[in-house]
Amino acid sequence: MSRNPIAGMADESDEVVRFDDVSMRYGRGPEVLRDLSFGLAPGSFHFLTGPSGAGKSSLLKLIYLAAQPSKGLIHLFGHDVAHAQPADRPQLRRRIGVVFQDLLLLDHMSAFDNAALPLRIAGGRPTEYRADVAELLAWVGLSQRMHALPPTLAGGEKQRLAIARAVVNRPQILLADEPTSNVDHDMALRIYRLFVELNRLGTTILIATHDQDLVARSGRPSLHLENGRLAFREPQGPTLS
């Protein structure tokens, strides 16, 4: 199991993500995140829990560089993101895989194109990666749907496609925002097992979820957000895998 992510408990230089006294507000509104300090060790697996509006998505946005903190320091892979040059940000993002809450699949592209997108953006040649993409789509159970456009996919298929896109370039950390919110219990378990498998391969995982049952049964630690503040919760039961 991963070490305790609360600040000051481990060697900070190795951490994939490090927050120090980070707060965030939208515009002139109230702070949605307050004085967060924690770190995620490489290869760790955490859930991010909390009620609606607690700031789970905002926290993930800070990690995948879609938002900026109003206060505090964020380090990604040892880089202080506040001082990262604009040209460095794409390189940092390529090390992060994200499964967005609303998936953000590109409707004009086939499932295969969607899954291959990060590799194309990174400048890879189709001949070098198309077999890997096909293999990955088969791994998430979409080998028969490679040609399909996202609007024709079922909810679970879309979720799995979004996961395939998020992991296709072997990111060091995978962030997933409510990845099981629109699927039934069995599909949620299948998706969870995908994450476990990725974690076994060395990817750091952080999953924002409302699914307390899944968190409880998973035996994984969680970061619990409430009123903008973070608390670490130890695993509540045996590991589900």
Add this chain to the structure above:
Amino acid sequence: MSELFDPARWRPAPFLPERETRDGTLVFVVAVLCFLACVTALGVLAADRAARGWANQLAEEATVIVRPQPGETPDSAAARAAEILAGVNGVTEVRALEPQKAYELVRPWLGDVADVEDLPVPRLVAVGLDRRLPASAKALEAALQIQNVDAIVDDHSLWLADVRRAAGIARGMGAVVFLLIAGAAAAVVAFATRAGLAAQRDVVEVLHLSGAEDSFIARLFQLRFARVAAVAGLIGAGGAILAGAILRLLGGSQGLTPALPIAWSDLLAVLPCPLLAAAVAALAARVTAGALIREMQ
């Protein structure tokens, strides 16, 4: 169906949707602007040709007004002047105008006068000048003065300057109109880019968050609008060629009016239009997209 998908034969899809509903309108507007720019260019070329023709005509001729000396008849003074001028370097032809021509020239001011021959009407000598090394007005005057001929040489420089100035103004106005149209096209493309970025915000966001650089995304919009503008430029230039060809066929080498003589070769001048339109659109889209993408960060 799904079994037919072969990853080995996969060709990457374009990053941006290939067609947008606004494309037709954009092509129409840019095509109209390109048509206007091309027609302007044709008009300037025709006006320039007409001006150069007139200037050449004026530059190759001089008119000498001869006044008889005491004891000399106007005709003999004109004949003597013609003889002297024929020997000046840079003169190719000399022709003393007949008295009747001189009377006709003054008739608009004097009306029909019965004994016009009794009036001291000066005689005119038309001098043809060498196109390459024309004799100057000073040289002609000097030659006449040495032989004691009272004459004024008009080398048409006053008219020539006016014609050249008019041609310069036509060229300048054409350039201004052309630049205005190019600016309007750039503004239209900038608006379209802005709208395109707003419409494709999700795509831009996904590309960004997947690690695409700003310049990579801006280039997608740049290429897209350059392609649309090139098509519009082709349509506009084609329309201008058609219009020019119709004018040339209807009016012959004189066009519809001698002031705008269109040559077939003029029509070639519009050929760079698609490239220019694409370049203007690419620049406008790049600048607009670059700025907007930075804002979206």
